[in-house]
Amino acid sequence: MPVCVPQEEHYLVKWKGYPHSACSWEPRHHLKCFHLIKQFHRDIERELQRRAQAKGGSGGRKVAARCPRKLDPSLSHHLVLKAKQRQLLRQWQQHLNAKSLQPGLILVENEVDLEGAPRDFVYINEYKVGEGVTLSQVAPGCSCHDCYTDTGGCCPGASMHKFAYNHEGQVRVRAGHPIYECNSFCRCGPSCPNRVVQKGIQCKLCIFRTPDGRGWGVRSLEKIRKHSFVMEYVGEIITSEEAERRGQIYDRQGATYLFDLDYVEDVYTVDAAHYGNISHFVNHSCNPNLQVYNIFIDNLDERLPRIAFFSTRTIRTGEELTFDYNMQVDPVDVESTKMDSNFGLAGLTGSPKKRVRVECKCGQSSCRKYLF
Structure with missing residues (x-):
């Protein structure tokens, strides 16, 4: 999480291969992981945008991604969960490619x-x-x-x-x-x-x-x-x-x-x-x-x-x-x-069998409105 001070941003860094007890606050110029910092700020921007839209106050406008002086605890919690999710999805991606015998990645x-x-x-x-x-x-x-x-x-x-x-x-x-x-x-x-x-x-x-x-x-x-x-x-x-x-x-x-x-x-x-x-x-x-x-x-x-x-x-x-x-x-x-x-879909297969009317969400102009 970044903490904004008048002169410089500091980030709480989890060091690879070290426990959470070894985390330390570092100024931005100490960090070379530019893509991770960029991703972090994108996560902040997306979550602030989502919250603004949920409140109905953004009018569909994009919310500027600005580093708040003090992060809301719920926002901090979301950012941690997002980082953990991204790591788990990366592991799943590696698993899929290891299991797949196909040339395509x-x-x-x-x-x-x-x-x-x-x-x-x-x-x-x-x-x-x-x-x-x-x-x-x-x-x-x-x-x-x-x-x-x-x-x-x-x-x-x-x-x-x-x-x-x-x-x-x-x-x-x-x-x-x-x-x-x-x-x-x-x-x-x-x-x-x-x-x-x-x-x-x-x-x-x-x-x-x-x-x-x-x-x-x-x-x-x-x-x-x-x-x-x-x-x-x-x-x-x-x-x-x-x-x-x-x-x-x-x-x-x-x-x-x-x-x-x-x-x-x-x-x-x-x-x-x-x-x-x-x-x-x-x-x-x-x-x-x-x-x-x-x-x-x-x-x-x-x-x-x-x-x-x-x-x-x-x-x-x-x-x-x-x-x-x-x-x-x-x-x-x-x-x-x-x-x-x-x-x-909905447990009913084959054209001769009775079907449940399931709403279609494809969004096409030719949408039939229901799958069956």
């Missing part, structure tokens, strides 16, 4: 409130198989010399489907069409153009606290081209019966992360409430920039596709990533009618 940021990392969330990189679910690794491998130009159609052709990607790895089939990638039994190597989703998240992403009451969100820290793979939706695969049971519990809690795998039939559901990757934190929008695709790699069971998000348009640096929790695909042909991707 994950950052964590909360400049809105004192909310910390979820306590009961476990980061995973691939499906966790729940009770009553079996994954069959039955996909045959291709023997192509060039998977992109092979006349046999590579792995997609073996399943009577189109090759999904162009030379740049951008998806070129319409939503609703399944994507069959090369697998571990194929002769082609890791540079094969038919290996996109399996390479994992490539871009740098940030989990951030939204300022409008939507909890955590995810934004991209770099530009993402249109039709590019962004991330998979990963969680625990459970039966629909188990999803109904958990859904009733989640309904009482006010939120859930149930995603129906209803490509051909509504048998299994992905639950990302406690096990998941960064997609756990992606919010809904009625005008999303992500589109869902069903992916098959090693497992060809159409009841158990992998769920991948591709960009619907160019995504700017710093833009929030969103998808439609009640996404519908236009039935342009027989293939696309198979896909009806629904993200369960």
Whole structure:
């Protein structure tokens, strides 16, 4: 905490590696941690602004960040809590990147409130198989010399489907069409153009606290081209019966992360409430920039596709990533009618089931006002 005297500011410093009893007051010119001092004053400014707005006296104007001669005890307490929160979020960020097997870096940021990392969330990189679910690794491998130009159609052709990607790895089939990638039994190597989703998240992403009451969100820290793979939706695969049971519990809690795998039939559901990757934190929008695709790699069971998000348009640096929790695909042909991707909310999953009307907070001009 700074104490303002007529001539110079002094800061109470907690020295790294030393106990709190070793803290000392130091003049500003003794300190070389300029970024920490700057962050400290930003915290003061934000809290003073928040308090002024809460009192209704600021009229939306920005409050000048001035060092008070004497800090209010509640403000001092808030600044200490904010510093501890930032340290814990940094530790969580390190944990996420250690657990993630993806090339893309994950950052964590909360400049809105004192909310910390979820306590009961476990980061995973691939499906966790729940009770009553079996994954069959039955996909045959291709023997192509060039998977992109092979006349046999590579792995997609073996399943009577189109090759999904162009030379740049951008998806070129319409939503609703399944994507069959090369697998571990194929002769082609890791540079094969038919290996996109399996390479994992490539871009740098940030989990951030939204300022409008939507909890955590995810934004991209770099530009993402249109039709590019962004991330998979990963969680625990459970039966629909188990999803109904958990859904009733989640309904009482006010939120859930149930995603129906209803490509051909509504048998299994992905639950990302406690096990998941960064997609756990992606919010809904009625005008999303992500589109869902069903992916098959090693497992060809159409009841158990992998769920991948591709960009619907160019995504700017710093833009929030969103998808439609009640996404519908236009039935342009027989293939696309198979896909009806629904993200369960309030414990009710799947389009045939009754839904609770949940207010939408996406803020888009095309907002439907309710999620379901």
